[in-house]
Amino acid sequence: MWRLGASAKCAARGQLQSLRSGLRCCYATRATGPPSGSASAKNKRQSKKLNFVIPNYISVNKLSNLMACRSEQLVRDLTGLGFADVTQDYILSKEYVELILQEYNYKLPTGSAKAQVTAQTVYDELRTPVNPRQLQRRPPVVTIMGHVDHGKTTIIDHLRKSSVVSQEHGGITQHIGAFQVVTPVSKKKITFLDTPGHAAFLKMRQRGANITDIIVLVVSIEDSIMPQTVEAIRHAKNSGNETIIAVSKIDKISQPKERERALERVTADLIAHGIPLEQVGGDVQMVPISARTGENMDLLEESIVLLSDVMDIKAENSSKVAAEGWVLESQVNKSVGNVATVLLKKGCLQKGNILVCGNTFCKVRNILDSAGKGVSKAMPSDAVEVIGWKELPEAGDQVIQAKNEATAKKYNAKRMALLEVEAQAANVERLNQERGLSRGLNDGHAADEARENGDEDEDEEQQHLPAGPQKVNFIVKADVTGSVEAINESIGSLGNDEVVCNIVSSGVGPPTGNDLKMAQITNGKILCFNLGSLPSEVINNRSGVDVRQYNVIYKLIEDVTSVLTDSLPAIYETNFVAQGDIREIFEFSLKKKTIKIAGCRVDSGKISRNSSVQILRGDQLIFDGKLATLKQGRDDASEVTKGHECGITFENGFENYEAGDKIMVYEKVRVPRFL
Known part of the structure; x- marks a missing residue:
C-alpha cells in the first residue's frame, strides 16, 4: 500500500500511468458495474465537457460534488487503487484530480498534461543551447582539499605570492576563497578554490568538489590519511572529478631514506582507500611538495596544466551566450550592499547584465576580481565579486543571465509562486497524515472507552506525557552564508534527550534590532561569527541579551556545548x-x-x-x-x-x-x- 499525497508531485508522474491502468482494470472487472460516467463507459458515451476550474488541491468530497457523483463511490474507487486512509476529507493534488477526471470521461483543457515545472527547474528556460563551434579552452577550476593543518592554504599562498595564513584565525580557512593565478612556468591561468578544513564545513567542501574540474588532495607526509582526508576522498569519488595527490610538508623530513619510507606509507594508505595511483597502474598523479620551501611546486603546477590539457576543458565565452555560474559565497558589505562571489561557468559577464539566482535577481553594478579591483567583464572560470543584488543570494545557488529586468522579475515571481505551491503541497501531505493519525487515535480511544467506560483516564494520561527535551535558543549571525550554513549544521544537532539546541533564526551581517527583540522574546543568545568589532549598543544592549563573538568555529561549538551542558537538569x-x-x-x-x-x-x-x-x-x-x-x-x-x-x-x-x-x-x- 503506497500513500499518495500532494507533496509527491514529482514522484507522481511515474505513478500516473500505473494509476490510469489500475482505474481501467478496476472498472472493467467490477461485478456490480461501473458508476455513472466511469471509465468503462467511455466507449459508450461522448466525453463530458469540464465546466469548472481544477484547483491545485481539493478534497474528495468537494471533487465528488463538482463531478456530480457519489462521494462514497469515489472513496471506494480510490481505496481499491491503493490510496491509503482515503476519506471524504482526504485532499488530492491537481495531477491526481486530472487523472481521475480523465477516467470519468471528462475532457481536460489543452496543456494540462505538459511537463511539470518546479522551483528548481524554472530558470532552465533562460539557458541557451550549447553551440559546439563557440566552445573555447578555459582555465581549469582546481579545488584544494584535505585535513586541517596539512598545508592547503600554504600551497595557495605560495602560488599567489601573498600571506593568507597570517590573516586567518585558528590557522584554518573559515570560508571558501577563490583566486585566479598565472602559473610562473607555463604562464597559464588556473582558478583555485581553497575550501575550509574543519569538519563543520562539510557542505561547503561538498559544494567545492561539485563545481570544480580538478581536485588537489593534500596529504601531510607526517600524518598521512586523517579523518577529513577520508571525507575529501569520498567527495572526490562522488563528484567524478579528476584528482591529483599533493604530499605536503616533505621539508619536515630531511633524510632521503626516511622521506622515502614516509612516502611509501602514504602511498600504501592511499591505495588502501581506493585511490588508483600511477605507481600501481592507475591514472592519479602523486606529487611530493613543500609549499614552504617551494620544492616541487613547479611539478604540481605542470601536473595540473597537463591534466587540464588532457581533459580538454572548454566553455562558450561569447557575450551572445547567457552567462551561467555558481554562488560561492555571499555577504552584506556595509559600503556597497549585497555582494556575491560568483564562479562563472559559461558566457561573458559584464556590467549591466541581469542575473537571476534563487529567490532574487541582480543588475550588475560592479565586478571585482580576487584582489578587489574593478574589472569590466568576467570570463568562464573567473571567480569575481558581483555587486547589485536585490536580496542576498544563497551560497551554492546557480546564477543564470536573463535578457532584461522584466524577464528576471517574471521568472523570479514564477519561482516564488512554485515555492509557495510546494510549501502548500507539504502542508497538504502533513494534513492528510495528521488526519489519518487522528482517525487511528480516535479508534483507539473509542476502544478504550468501551473497556473503561469513560475517557477521563485518557485525559489524565495525556497530562502526564513527557514534555520533551528543553530547548535552548540561539540566533546565529555570521559574515557569509557559507559560515551560517556550517554553524547551523554544527550546532543544530547538539543535545540529547533532555536538552537540545534550537536555532531560532540565522543570517548574514551584524545583529539587528529585530534580532535583539527575537532573542529577548525567546530568551536566546546571539552567536556572532567573524563579524569584527560590533557597536557598543549591540554588545551592551538595553534588553540584556547575551551577544557572543567568535573568530574560530571550534570555540563557538565548545561554547554552545557548554551552554547546553549547564542547561541540563541538575543531579x-x-x-x-x-x-x-x-x-x-x-x-x-x-x-x-x-x-x-x-x-x-x-x-x-x-x-x-x-x-x-x-x-x-x-x-x-x-x-x-x-x-x-x-x-x-x-x-x-x-x-x-x-x-x-x-x-x-x-x-x-x-x-x-x-x-x-x-x-x-x-x-x-x-x-x-x-x-
Missing part, C-alpha cells in the same frame, strides 16, 4: 560529612511552652549551624531537614567539631526523637554532567 548526590548521637533529651519551659533540646555528642566531622541532617532510628529515617539552633552550653555556636557536646533543635518544631537516635549530617553535591 545531586548525598555525601555524609559528620555523625553524632543523641545522648539525652532536655526540656525547658519558655512562656508557657515546653521546648525539647537534643543533647548530642559529635562522633565524626563537624556539625554547622546551617547543616542538613537526617535522624535515624535503627535503619528507619524519621527526620530529614535542617537545624533550628545549635548551642554549646548557653551560647549559640556556629559549628561543633568531633568529640564535643552540643544542644540541638530542629526546624519545623520537630521533637519526635529519642535518646540513642543517630544524627547524620550531609551535603548535596551537584554531579557534573556532559552531553
